[in-house]
Amino acid sequence: AEILTYANLRVLITLNLVYDTIAESDTQKLAYTLLADGGTLILTNPSGLGETTGGKTVKFTQWNPFAPENEHVGEALYAKLHGYLDSGAIQTNRVEVLPGGLGGIVAGLERLQEGKVSGAKLVVRPQETA
Incomplete structure (x- = not known):
């Protein structure tokens, strides 16, 4: 069996958008490799990738429902959270x-x-x- 490397994986699949929730060095590299030219990579940790090429965009997001600008969203979400869990709309x-x-x-x-x-x-x- 052929060993699957980043290079030959890129031949099999490319993605326009990747949301890396682990966002550690190895997963960032893999996600970036799978990203199509012009695509967007969203990370939940700061990027360790360095300079980007091929018109690829790398963004860092850290959403916090307790930040003052998000207070209304956090309050609404937490007010309904038990219902979402009970109905299965959100699963643990x-x-x-x-x-x-x-x-x-x-x-x-x-x-x-x-x-x-x-x-x-x-x-x-x-x-x-x-």
């Missing part, structure tokens, strides 16, 4: 509690590195440490 992240408290961290990290975790937050309960 799926979580997986790792057994063994702090002792479960290493195995959890190994699973992450091996790509064996998808669509879930790994949770450790320190009070369960033996």
Whole structure:
């Protein structure tokens, strides 16, 4: 099987808009690679990419419902949040509690590195440490 690199991945797919919610160095590079010329990359952490090329735009966003200019949005959202959760309009992240408290961290990290975790937050309960 061919090893999938950023270069050959770019041949398979390009995107006009990428919203990188992890926005760490590796995900920023991957997102930028997949970005079409003239496309926009939105990051939730400051960019570490340096100079952009191909008419690509990189933007940093950090929305805060408690900022004075967003107060009305935050109040409206939080007033309706329970209803959104009850109706399923907004769903919480799926979580997986790792057994063994702090002792479960290493195995959890190994699973992450091996790509064996998808669509879930790994949770450790320190009070369960033996």
